[in-house]
Amino acid sequence: MSAPDPYDLLVIGGGINGAGIARDAAGRGLKVLLCERGDLAEHTSSASTKLIHGGLRYLERYEFRLVREALAERERLMRLAPHIIWPLRFVLPHDSGLRPAWMLRLGLFLYDHLTRLRALPGSQALRLTPDGLGAPLQPRLTRGFAYSDCWVEDSRLVVLNALDAAERGARIRTRTAVEAARRExxxxxxxxxxxxxxxxxxxxxxxxxxxxxxxxAQTLSRALSIEARPQVRLVKGSHIVTRRLYAGDHAYILQQPDRRIVFAIPYERDFTLIGTTDVPHDGGPGPVSISAEETRYLCACINRSFARAIGPDDVVWSYSGVRPLYDDAAQSASAVTRDYVLDLDADGPPVLSVFGGKITTYRRLAEHALERLHPHLPGLARAWTADAALPGGDVAGGDFEAFLRDLSARRPFLPEGLARRLARAYGTRVDRLLGDARTLADLGEPFEGGLTAREVAYLVRAEWARSPDDILWRRSKLGLRTGREGVARLARHLATEMAAAP
Structure with a gap:
């Protein structure tokens, strides 16, 4: 019996870059296998600030190409996945003694005009009044600016790319490590x-x-026995979550004396997300957690601008990730480029390694990766992802609110909050989950936060969920609303569900 034909691509890593490359390649007709040693988006890709943005602060370092590309991708991704990506307005207070107002105004002018695509409103100067956008701020902050970027459900973006890849023929293997590989x-x-x-x-x-x-780098040296040529610089970024600090759907971008900026963003209706730090990470690339020093730093950043002071006791959750940035020899961790480098070793069967990158530009990174591999893939089909909606993203006219109203009319038994959460998570595929349900009872056993047995079954069957963390923190953020007993009950149910799964 002859050996099966080899895969065209073996993709190691189930973060946003690996999933994006697998999707692009599968859509061009390549035979693709993606292996992830844990869950999809288990590490860096679920530990972002949840933004699809050009990167306003990158303009200070003259990274105009990166910002231009990111701004173009921001507009594109908003169209392709309106259920998990939506506009977010940012308020930037002018803090005297830090960046002057003219510099902020110039930066925002460039931000508005570096791309010809303009689906979002441009920037504007503001008066920060106590009864308006200045309400949560200290009285000394009376002037500022507003501009637009986008929010993204980062780990769901990864899952949807993997799902689309699988539906186009890719094989997705989670909990599967590539221990070693050799050229032969x-x-x-x-x-x-x-x-x-x-x-x-x-x-x-x-x-x-x-x-x-x-x-x-570890994969190159240990699994593939290749010496890494570009060097990776590991930087830890941490975030904290508190109870909601202010009313409104807008975010704040706060300047700091160390020239960093920190975001305060509405999060999961009842919370505020604050971050991020940039700390050199000298340890291993594995799981990391926030330090007490980072927590104090983020609290101090808020306290410098907000009228209401917070402390470590106000933190209800935190998360951290290690960013694998390309080492450009920048002195500080926050100054290291967020651009990406693709390193091709073609001394025999090729291996393409991805260094750096940011979630906003993952789709272009995938296109560039396949461009680099084109000489080794004769007859490779043309790029296609620029106009292809992600699963659930084919919302008519991109009008999510109209889609939600239609869902609520068709499924009146869904409470408003649950209908919105399901529509946000699954988009036009929500009916695949709901099936023939006509009442809440039809969705099966209820868990905390609005999770139901039917949703658990869908996530196991369609989205590779295997553990409570997969469901509560990566397929959703219901972990914020689930206590210890609820997690244990879900774990018992999940074990039964997985045993029954084909």
Whole structure:
């Protein structure tokens, strides 16, 4: 019996870059296998500030190409996934003694005009009055500016890219590590380890894409026996979440004396997200957590501008991630470029390694990756993702509110908050989850936060969910509304659900 044909691409890493490359490649007809040692978006890609943005602060470092590309992608992604990406207005108070007003005005002018695409409103000068946008701020902050960017459900963006890749023929393997790979017979032979069953198997692939994020250099040296040429610089970014600090759907971008900026963003209706830090990370690339010093720093950033002071006791949740940035020899962690570098080793069957990058530009990064691999993939089809909606994103006219009204009319048994959460998470695919349900009872056993047995079954069957954390923190943020007993009950139900799954 002959050996099966090798995969065209073996993608290592189930973060946003790996999922984006797998989707693009599968849509061009390539045979793709993606392996992720944990869950999709388990590390860096779920630890972002949840923004699709050009990166206003990158203008200070003259990264005009990166900002222009990111702004164009911001407009594009908003059209392709309006259920998980939507506009967000930012208020930037002018803080005397820091950046002068003329500099802020110039930066915002460039931000408005670096791209010809203008779906979002431009910037404007503001008077920050106590009964308006200045309400949560200290009285000394009376002037400022407003501009637009977008919010994104980051881990769902990863899952939807993987889902689309799978529907276009890619094989997605979570809880599966690539232990080793070697070049032989004109292709790569890789040993995979299934973390759930303990089984090992060998697969062959013509090309490896190393999108292992913080593990990119480690994967090259340990698994592929290749010395990394570009160097990765690990930077830890942490965020805190508090009870809601102010009314309104707008965010604040707050300047700091160390020239960093910190965001305060409405989060999951009842909370405020605050971040991020930029701390050099000298440890391993594995899971990280916020330090007491980082927590105090973020609280102090808020207290410098907001009238209501907060402290560590006000933090209801925190999360941290390690960013695998390309080492451009910048002196401070916050100054390291967020641009990406694609390193191709073609001394035999190729391996393409991804260094750096940001969530906003993942789609263009995937296109550029396949451009680099084009000489090794004769007959590669043309790029296609610029106009292809992500799963659930084919909302008529991009009008999410109209879609939500229609859902509520068709499914009147759904409470308003639940209908909105499901529409945001699943978009036009929400009916695949709801099926023939006509009452809340039809959705099965209820869990905390509005989760139901039917949604759990859908996430196991369609979105690779395997653990309570997969569901409560990456497929949703219902962990904010679920206590310890609720997690334990979900874990018991999930074990039964997975045992019954095909």
């Amino acid at each position: 017979g004109g292709a790569w032979t890789a040993t995979l380890h299934d973390g759930e069953t303990g089984r090992r198997e060998r697969v062959r692939a013509r090309i490896i894409v190393n999108a292992a994020g913080p593990w990119v």
